[in-house]
Amino acid sequence: MMPLQSLAAAAPTPDGYLLVLAIILPATAIVALVGLGGRGAAGIVLATLAAQLIIAIRVLSLVWQSGAPVVYVIGGWDPPLGIALRADGISAVMMLTSAVIFSAAAAFAWKDYRPPRWSPETRGSLVFWSALLAMASALNTLFTSADLFNLYVALELLTFAAIPVVSLKGSAETLRAALRYLIFAVFGSMLYLLGIVLLYGAYGTLDVSSLAELIRPNAATLVAAALVTVGLLAKTALFPFHLWLPPAHAGAPAAGSAVLSALVVKGSLFLLMRLWFDTFPSLRDPAAMQILAALGAAAVIVGSVMAIRQARLKLLVAYSTVAQIGYMFFVFTLVPVLPGESWIAASAWTGGWLQIVSHAFAKAAMFLAAGLVAEALGHDRIRDLAGLGKQLPLIVLTFAMSGISLMGLPPSGGFSAKFMLLVAATAEGHWLWATVIIGGGLLAGIYIFGVLARMLAAMPDGTAVAEIGRGRQLITFALAGVALLLGFLPLEPMALLQIGRMP
Amino acid sequence: MLDLFSVACVLGGAILFMAGTIGLLRFPDQLTRLHALTKVDNLGLGLIVLGLLPQFGWLTGVKLFCTWLLVQLSGAIVTQLIGGAIRTREPRR
Amino acid sequence: MTEQVFDAALALLVMGVGAWSMMAGRITSAVIIFIVYGLLLSLVWVRIAAIDVALTEAAIGSGATGMLLIAAAYKTGRESGARETVSGSLHVIAVLLASSVALGLASLAFVLPGEPVSLAGDVLRSLPDSGLGNPVAGVLFVYRSFDTLLEKIVLLVALLGVWSLGSDRDWGGIPGLKPFAQKHSVLVLLARTLPPIGLTYAIYMTWVGADVPGGAFQGGTVLAAMWVLVMLAGVRQIPRLSSPALRAAIVAGPVVFLAIGFLGFVSPGQFLAYPQGFAKPLIVAMEIALTLSIGVILGLLSAGPSNGKDAR
Numbered sequence: 087m088m089p090l091q092s093l094a095a096a097a098p099t100p101d102g103y104l105l106v107l108a109i110i111l112p113a114t115a116i117v118a119l120v121g122l123g124g125r126g127a128a129g130i131v132l133a134t135l136a137a138q139l140i141i142a143i144r145v146l147s148l149v150w151q152s153g154a155p156v157v158y159v160i161g162g163w164d165p166p167l168g169i170a171l172r173a174d175g176i177s178a179v180m181m182l183t184s185a186v187i188f189s190a191a192a193a194f195a196w197k198d199y200r201p202p203r204w205s206p207e208t209r210g211s212l213v214f215w216s217a218l219l220a221m222a223s224a225l226n227t228l229f230t231s232a233d234l235f236n237l238y239v240a241l242e243l244l245t246f247a248a249i250p251v252v253s254l255k256g257s258a259e260t261l262r263a264a265l266r267y268l269i270f271a272v273f274g275s276m277l278y279l280l281g282i283v284l285l286y287g288a289y290g291t292l293d294v295s296s297l298a299e300l301i302r303p304n305a306a307t308l309v310a311a312a313l314v315t316v317g318l319l320a321k322t323a324l325f326p327f328h329l330w331l332p333p334a335h336a337g338a339p340a341a342g343s344a345v346l347s348a349l350v351v352k353g354s355l356f357l358l359m360r361l362w363f364d365t366f367p368s369l370r371d372p373a374a375m376q377i378l379a380a381l382g383a384a385a386v387i388v389g390s391v392m393a394i395r396q397a398r399l400k401l402l403v404a405y406s407t408v409a410q411i412g413y414m415f416f417v418f419t420l421v422p423v424l425p426g427e428s429w430i431a432a433s434a435w436t437g438g439w440l441q442i443v444s445h446a447f448a449k450a451a452m453f454l455a456a457g458l459v460a461e462a463l464g465h466d467r468i469r470d471l472a473g474l475g476k477q478l479p480l481i482v483l484t485f486a487m488s489g490i491s492l493m494g495l496p497p498s499g500g501f502s503a504k505f506m507l508l509v510a511a512t513a514e515g516h517w518l519w520a521t522v523i524i525g526g527g528l529l530a531g532i533y534i535f536g537v538l539a540r541m542l543a544a545m546p547d548g549t550a551v552a553e554i555g556r557g558r559q560l561i562t563f564a565l566a567g568v569a570l571l572l573g574f575l576p577l578e579p580m581a582l583l584q585i586g587r588m589p
Numbered sequence: 590m591l592d593l594f595s596v597a598c599v600l601g602g603a604i605l606f607m608a609g610t611i612g613l614l615r616f617p618d619q620l621t622r623l624h625a626l627t628k629v630d631n632l633g634l635g636l637i638v639l640g641l642l643p644q645f646g647w648l649t650g651v652k653l654f655c656t657w658l659l660v661q662l663s664g665a666i667v668t669q670l671i672g673g674a675i676r677t678r679e680p681r682r
Numbered sequence: 683m684t685e686q687v688f689d690a691a692l693a694l695l696v697m698g699v700g701a702w703s704m705m706a707g708r709i710t711s712a713v714i715i716f717i718v719y720g721l722l723l724s725l726v727w728v729r730i731a732a733i734d735v736a737l738t739e740a741a742i743g744s745g746a747t748g749m750l751l752i753a754a755a756y757k758t759g760r761e762s763g764a765r766e767t768v769s770g771s772l773h774v775i776a777v778l779l780a781s782s783v784a785l786g787l788a789s790l791a792f793v794l795p796g797e798p799v800s801l802a803g804d805v806l807r808s809l810p811d812s813g814l815g816n817p818v819a820g821v822l823f824v825y826r827s828f829d830t831l832l833e834k835i836v837l838l839v840a841l842l843g844v845w846s847l848g849s850d851r852d853w854g855g856i857p858g859l860k861p862f863a864q865k866h867s868v869l870v871l872l873a874r875t876l877p878p879i880g881l882t883y884a885i886y887m888t889w890v891g892a893d894v895p896g897g898a899f900q901g902g903t904v905l906a907a908m909w910v911l912v913m914l915a916g917v918r919q920i921p922r923l924s925s926p927a928l929r930a931a932i933v934a935g936p937v938v939f940l941a942i943g944f945l946g947f948v949s950p951g952q953f954l955a956y957p958q959g960f961a962k963p964l965i966v967a968m969e970i971a972l973t974l975s976i977g978v979i980l981g982l983l984s985a986g987p988s989n990g991k992d993a994r
Binding site (some may be wrong): 110113114117120121122163167168206212216220240247253254256277280284291 | 828832833836847848853854926930936940943952953954955956
């Protein structure tokens, strides 16, 4: 079969096969786990996660050095007939972020869901590791695929992998949370699918880059864009679609919550940003973008206030995710429609991605810390956290460090992100959003310091604290450390994040 | 001539289906409604298949005949099951 | 003229049955009407010459989904003890949401560009290279085989999701599906006579799928239906979920698919590309393995998680 070399955007690069491997290796691992009934599971999981990490580093360095995207055309069939994978700057950054957090979550979960070496699997081990690998595969597809239907399949894989993790504990409460998640997620999938069907009907292609050239702001296109956007918002849990998130993320086991909150909601968010900035830039009506920013602002306020009102630590952390997702939607209005992007717009772009990445690390650390707290005390009632500072100082420190990033205090990735968003908002005269960015930080301060104050209070007599291994504490601490270290990146637009952006 | 035969058979089948549907809607209880349904499945479909046979080659003819046979099999058995279910639910008066 | 009358009547009927299903007061009635709706919809697909979609709609959209919905309605009704009625506000919201999406889409039919744009021409032009005759098979196994591969992983993960609903202790045991029939019921007769016919038909469907409508998914669904019938009649014992043979059948399709995908790296050099001249035999091999896996997975999705009998 002779591939037809047509679109310049899809010209494959020599190392493009890495992108296929990033998707297919975890998929192959799942098939092996199920087929072998747990035999050799430890080796399979470790090898796959290590490969993920190596591939992500390699892709990032390739994109960085060449200054151009890495591209692969599957089966040699060029788009629009076939499917292309394309990793630009933001894809490479997200691939690495997810590979690191998956590895950390896996190391954390190793004790509870130890994959059997040669003995038969258990329910927890098979479901947890298969779901983890499926999420890794789905996220890498979402970060790299250039085909709207292939992206739909990735969304489905992500959803069906995430839901069993929510109900892994098997209680009636978590089953209810999983069912609610399923209903929201399937609703989102349906709308996304309807949207891309309309786009295909109107333009005869599903390829992201060819669509960008063809697209015209007519009725069908606008409806399609609206359907796709609402569908993805439901999966991203932006206010008012956030109702499913807190029970789902709080009900999962700690390592699962960390991955769900840090990465899974970012999958659909990544796609939303990819579509609005690369595929529909000509549809970006400033008023419509203001709606997204307004929903983001509402999410910041509602999520933070709800977090303050929570009595349980894991629910507080989950509501904090609802709030932190909101910030990312300011990017839609702060990066103005082309042409001629200013320095301000570019720093808003960097700020948005920095928020996504630093929230991923901070929130993963915070959920893991909350899981350790619950394990140590046997409960996660915020009222009864007193004395933790003395018993488990490293966990409290970790919680504080990730809290610093979420509040946006310097030096932390969260600070840099929110500062750059704030600068852009004031420079462009969006005073309302600037106020929300500052106010959201204050509200986050209330719920973070509220928890810290309880943790550092004197220990009441007769509190039993279970032993927590050093390893898991250090993993959690390291994740929070990354969130802080991201704050030492220079406060200016990063060239890496601009690589491969559509003109 | 053959066309005329086809038209007559298919028309007959269609009329039977119509009658069966009316029976399904109008008959008083579940057992008599089942009766209406099975007659239609058996005869109505049979007539339609018979009418279509001369219109196609032998291979399609065999397929059509198999379709009718399968509908017979499943129809008879499902009717039995439904009848049995009705009997266990309402003990004989 | 007759065709237009028929199409119009069919369209009205579909909409009417759809509305009826939303208005039905009892869940089981709504489900049964929904099954009828699915069958009518497959007639619509036939009318617009999408035979593959029609087959899938009838088998999955109407058949398998209908069966699962009836089972769910029956189970929730029995376990909650309440009469299974459709509940108030949520139902209204669902009806409004579904109707408004449908109306919105219908109104868009008038604003879409008059000339249909699609890749159908391109597909037909490059199809002969692959040796396939059915353009749908071409899309599923040549141009967009990557999607098909990932879909199979989705199916596998969905099965794990269903299994995960069982308890830790019961993991790997026999699924909780209860045989329905007593010893000498007519259902047993059906479960003994129909499967040989169904099996032949499933093989036929898969085999012809390369050239005419049909293929692995349709064949697999027939296979699954036969197996569910056998399970329901209690003719054969359902295997333990940890049984190696069962696991092998589950992963057979994905394993062959992945192997052929990786083979592409060796020759002709891309993942999921077929070596020159071998496209058709490789695709048929893939479809055969996939039929088995799809049949087994769909059957197991219906059978549900292990219920603790004979766990490991």
